[in-house]
Amino acid sequence: MSEDRTRVETILTTAGAILRAGPICDECLGRAFARLGHGFANAERGQALRTILAMQGTSGKPGTCWVCDGLFDRVDDWAQRALTLAEGIEFDSYLFGVRLTPRLKQAEKLFSERFKTETAEPLKHAFNREVGKAFEALAGHGTVDLTHPHLSFIIDPERDEIGVSILSLYMYGRYRKLVRGIPQTRWPCRKCGGAGCEQCSFTGKQYPESVEELIAPLFLAGADGTEAHLHGAGREDIDARMLGSGRPFVLEIVSPKKRQIDPTALAEATNAASAGKVEVGPLRFVARETVALVKETHAEKTYRAMVSFSDAVERQALADVVASLVGVIEQRTPRRVAHRRADLVRSRRLIDAEATWLSSQKAELVLHTEGGLYVKELVSGDAGRTVPSLSGQLGVPAVVAELDVVDVAADSFPDVADLKIDPGVA
Ligand SMILES: [Zn+2]
Ligand SMILES: [Zn+2]
DSSP states (O other): OHHHHHHHHHHHHHHHHHHHHSOOOHHHHHHTTTTSSSSOOHHHHHHHHHHHHHHTTOOOOOSSOTTTTTGGGGHHHHHHHHHHHTTTOOOSEEEEEEOOOHHHHHHHHHHHHHTOOTTOOOHHHHHHHHHHHHHHHHHSOOEEOSSSOSEEEEEETTTTEEEEEEOOEEEEEEEEEOSSSOOSSOOBOTTTTTSOOTTTTTSOBSSSOOHHHHHHHHHHHHHTOSEEEEEESSOOOTTEEEEEEEEEEEEEEESOSOOOOOHHHHHHHHHHHTTTTEEEOOOEEOOTHHHHHHHHOOOOEEEEEEEEESSOOOHHHHHHHHHHHOEEEEEEOOGGGTTTSOOOEEEEEEEEEEEEEEETTEEEEEEEEOTTOOHHHHHHOTTTTEESOHHHHHTSOEEEEEEEEEEEOGGGSOOGGGSOOOTTOO
16 A cells, blocks of 8 residues: 555656646656556546646646647647548558657657656657547548558658658569560660660660560559569579469559559459560569568579580480589679679589480570579580580580570469468458
């Protein structure tokens, strides 16, 4: 009993000291004791303390709260402005953040140090939550989400500004590229760097279309976003097809106003529109983290390569050399990519290889490789930069005439069904 009495006295003593120190609002008074009692708002705690203290003869000072400078008085106003910003945007979750001015930070520091309690809630935390509650009440739906909010509001009281950013929409799937000559993503014109020039017919692009540009438009329009990015699990050469079950990718739609889109229907429409060039498999909503997962996984690949020889090669010699290549291949960064990749030597495994001799100057190879092995250089030797190589071992110049990726190892990637679904999306 006496312990309880001491606690109550401590609370009242601290609250009394806060009241006497300067004008203070109920929110700031209450949040010094935020962790006392369940189901109360800080303003209610503050009001109750103020009432009791007034009954004891201690009353507060009039004026604007010296700690928050009246920040809490404008909670409803900020919530209303947030609602205006959110107009026409589909969302299930939100998060508020406030940019405290140096003056507010200083006042809050002083306040929490001078009236140290074990039960206080920081100003930022209390304000963000209160605006959130008011926003939710006005909007009539939505819940706070600390990690993947659909809408993130930032309030800047000093500049009297509020901004919102919309969580991108992420969809995981696989694509097949059925034709050669298309890069995976938009490729800026080499001459003008994307500004537009005569050489690129003022498109700013090196290639008229890309896998990204063939897949993205209907999703971008459906979600009413601002831009779309295709994040691939690696990329095939522009002149290589991507066959088999396709290459995993995540399609990101930036700033989508709509989240309730039907990826299956959009994939079907996309396949109809891009028929003969690109196909996408079933798409599913995933969380942002899947982008890193897909980009960082170095999946094993299987290639089919049509190879041409400059001199005649015997059937048996081809079979022997191809069998001998299975194992570790040392590759110095190929000359064709040296301008954009660090020059170093990598060891990659050729896991399995099969050769079909078609003529003395032509063969078909099926190569199962560790992720990151350069197949064209494995065949040509790249002027001695890849060792061993088909050309080097045969003693005959050899080049890849046609290349297809026929498999990107499915077991390197989580089953689509296992991927975390973007919370709040049906
Ligand atoms: Zn205050
Ligand atoms: Zn150009």
